[in-house]
Amino acid sequence: MTAGVPKIELRDVQKAFGLDGRRVVALGGVTLAAGEAEFVSLIGPSGCGKSTIFNVVAGLTEPTSGEVLIDGRRPASRLGLVGYMPQKDLLLPWRTILDNVILGLEVRGVDREAARREALAHFPAFGLAGFEDRYPAALSGGMRQRAAFLRTLLLGKDALLLDEPFGALDALTRADMQEWLLHIWETYRPTVLFITHDVDEAILLSDRVYVLSERPAVVRREVRIDLPRPRRYEVVTTPAFTTLKATVLAALRSRPEPALTLGGGR
Numbered sequence: 001m002t003a004g005v006p007k008i009e010l011r012d013v014q015k016a017f018g019l020d021g022r023r024v025v026a027l028g029g030v031t032l033a034a035g036e037a038e039f040v041s042l043i044g045p046s047g048c049g050k051s052t053i054f055n056v057v058a059g060l061t062e063p064t065s066g067e068v069l070i071d072g073r074r075p076a077s078r079l080g081l082v083g084y085m086p087q088k089d090l091l092l093p094w095r096t097i098l099d100n101v102i103l104g105l106e107v108r109g110v111d112r113e114a115a116r117r118e119a120l121a122h123f124p125a126f127g128l129a130g131f132e133d134r135y136p137a138a139l140s141g142g143m144r145q146r147a148a149f150l151r152t153l154l155l156g157k158d159a160l161l162l163d164e165p166f167g168a169l170d171a172l173t174r175a176d177m178q179e180w181l182l183h184i185w186e187t188y189r190p191t192v193l194f195i196t197h198d199v200d201e202a203i204l205l206s207d208r209v210y211v212l213s214e215r216p217a218v219v220r221r222e223v224r225i226d227l228p229r230p231r232r233y234e235v236v237t238t239p240a241f242t243t244l245k246a247t248v249l250a251a252l253r254s255r256p257e258p259a260l261t262l263g264g265g266r
Contacts, residue, residue, distance in 0.1 A: 004035065004036060005071060005072035006033035006034060006035050006036075006069070006072070007034055007035060007036050007038070007070070007071060007158070007159050008034045008057060008068075008069075008070060008082070008159055008191065008193060009032075009033040009034075009067075009068070009069040010030050010031060010032050010033070010053070010056070010066065010067070010068055010069075011066055011068075011069070012029045012030070012031055012065070012066040012067070013027055013029070013030045013031070013053070013056060013063045013065075013066035013067070013068060014027050014028060014029050014030075014063060014064045014065045014066055014216075015027040015049070015052055015056060015061070015063050016064045025215070025216040026049040026052045026215060026216060026217065027049045027052055027056075027063070027216055027217050027218075028215075028216030028217060028218045029066070029216075030049075030066075030212075030218060030219060031219060032219055032222075034159070034191050034193050035191065036191060037190070037191060038191055038192070038207050038208070039185055039191075039192045039194065039205055039206050039207050040191075040192065040193055040194065040206060040207060040209070041193075041194045041195070041196055041201075041202040041208075041209045041210070042195050042196075042209075042210050043195075043196055043197065043199065043202045043210070043211055043212065044211060044212030044213065044214075044217060044220075044252070045212075045213075045215075045252075046197065047215055048213065048215045048217045049212070049215050049216065049217035050163075050195045050212065050217070052217075053217070054084065054161045054163055054193070054195065056068060057078065057082060057161060057193065058079070058082055058161060059077055059078030059079040059080075059081070060079075070082070070159070081159070082157050082159040082161055083152040083153065083155045083159070083160040083161065083190075084152070084160075084161045084163075085148055085152040085161065085162050085163065085165055086163050087164050087165065087167060087168070088168075089136075089144045089147065089148035091136040091144055091147060092136075093136055094135075095135075096132065096133050096134065096135060097128060097131050097132060097133075097134050097135070097136065097139065097147050098116060098120070098123075098132040098133065100136065100147060101119045101128075101147055101151045101154065102115035102116055102118075102119050102154070103151060104151055104152075104154060104155045105119070105154055105155070108155075115154075118154065119150065120132065122150055122153075122154070123150075126146045126147070126149070126150045126184070127180070128143065128147060128150070131143065140173070141168060141169050141170075141173060142169060142173045142176060142177050145165050145166065145169070145177060146177075146180070148165070149162075149165065149181075149184070153188065153190070157190070158190050158191060159190060159191040159193075160190050160191070160192050160193070161192075161193050162192060162193070162194045162195070164195045164196055164197065165177075166178065166196075166198075166201070167196075167197065174198075174201075178204055178205060178233065179232065179233045181205065182204070182205060182230070182231055182232070185205075186229070186230055199245055199248050199249060199252070200236055200245065203225055203227075203236075203241060203244050203245060203248065204231065204235065204236060204241075206225050207224070207225055208222060208223065208224050208225060209222070209225060209248055210222055210223075211223065211248060211251040211252055220252075220254065221247075221248075221251035223247055223248055225244060226240075227240060227241065227244070
């Protein structure tokens, strides 16, 4: 992580829920950080608590214990301080792509025509030029995700939470979207926290990768991705990439040693 105060920081964050009369611990004490203009991925087993981390950072739920800091401060409310893009694009089927993209701006009270002008300036970079008046059903999965990402970016937040945005795409589309996201991140340079189940994707996109344990999640390992930027998809074939992949996979597959019982027991 670059020197200075982290943009997003979690300090020993624990989160427990009540479920059917029992206490379920989702986060077992998560400590992590993302610096200014840094791309950081979270990877771990399904159901380990990755989305819970995002809900805590976004202020949608409060931690049971621990601290969440934004720009080094513990705000009274975190709601609206970061942009949050969930797994599904959540585009409204009755609104055109342009009107979907400006939805967040309209909610904030920005004049509709001003919001449209601001959004249209970004359509070429997002590969959406010429599709302004189409409806979501007419777009490919990749284009829908680009529209959803532009909607998130237009909120003007310099920290973004991206929850497995490419998980539902086919392999070829996903590779294209990964390379596109690299270009967009290099252009706009937001701080990004990114959830994925794909080891290659985490390494390709990130400056650092946090490997999480099974629920209740803790950070099992932090892996620094020392691959040069700007980065292109071809880097996945290099020996350096293969070495990093082996490191992440080893951390994912590691299991705590079982406790030893000393003494007799027949």
